[in-house]
Amino acid sequence: MDKRSFENRICDIRFCRPCALSALAQWKGWPIRDAVPRLPMIHNGKCPVCHGTEELISTSIEWHNVHGQYNTGLPDYWVLQVNNRKSFEKTFPSKWGLPYYEIRKCERCGETILTSIFNPPIGWELRQQCMNCNFIAVSEGR
Ligand SMILES: [Zn+2]
Ligand SMILES: [Zn+2]
Numbered sequence: 698m699d700k701r702s703f704e705n706r707i708c709d710i711r712f713c714r715p716c717a718l719s720a721l722a723q724w725k726g727w728p729i730r731d732a733v734p735r736l737p738m739i740h741n742g743k744c745p746v747c748h749g750t751e752e753l754i755s756t757s758i759e760w761h762n763v764h765g766q767y768n769t770g771l772p773d774y775w776v777l778q779v780n781n782r783k784s785f786e787k788t789f790p791s792k793w794g795l796p797y798y799e800i801r802k803c804e805r806c807g808e809t810i811l812t813s814i815f816n817p818p819i820g821w822e823l824r825q826q827c828m829n830c831n832f833i834a835v836s837e838g839r
Pocket of ligand 1: 713714715716717737744745746747748749
């Protein structure tokens with residue numbers, strides 16, 4: 698994986714902090730296989746759902762693996778956690794990639810496609826999912 702070329706594509710996505718924190722806390726699953734929660738984006742300075750103004754930037758959200766007490770192999774599951782990053786930085790917050798990586802316009806419906814990138818020890822995996830229609834694309838490489 699050419700980490701630099703992936704880093705160049707990282708998008709500065711500004712979510713509503715309270716709405717995002719409650720949705721992120723409920724997620725439990727596996728990167729790429731399970732879609733990350735849809736989070737409201739700040740639009741014209743406000744959250745369209747709760748009308749709050751506090752932002753959570755996309756590069757402060759990372760996957761974190763959870764192992765049971767006696768489990769030394771693959772993680773039991775993953776959660777989404779928020780780090781202390783205060784400003785947007787074009788870098789991966791952890792070695793595992795970025796659950797909220799890139800946004801672009803859906804060619805089918807015109808709404809927003811959200812991309813997640815997962816960096817396991819070998820290769821990379823991308824999941825693109827439209828937040829409105831049923832478009833999903835998963836790809837991988839090394
Ligand atoms: Zn909100
Ligand atoms: Zn769509």
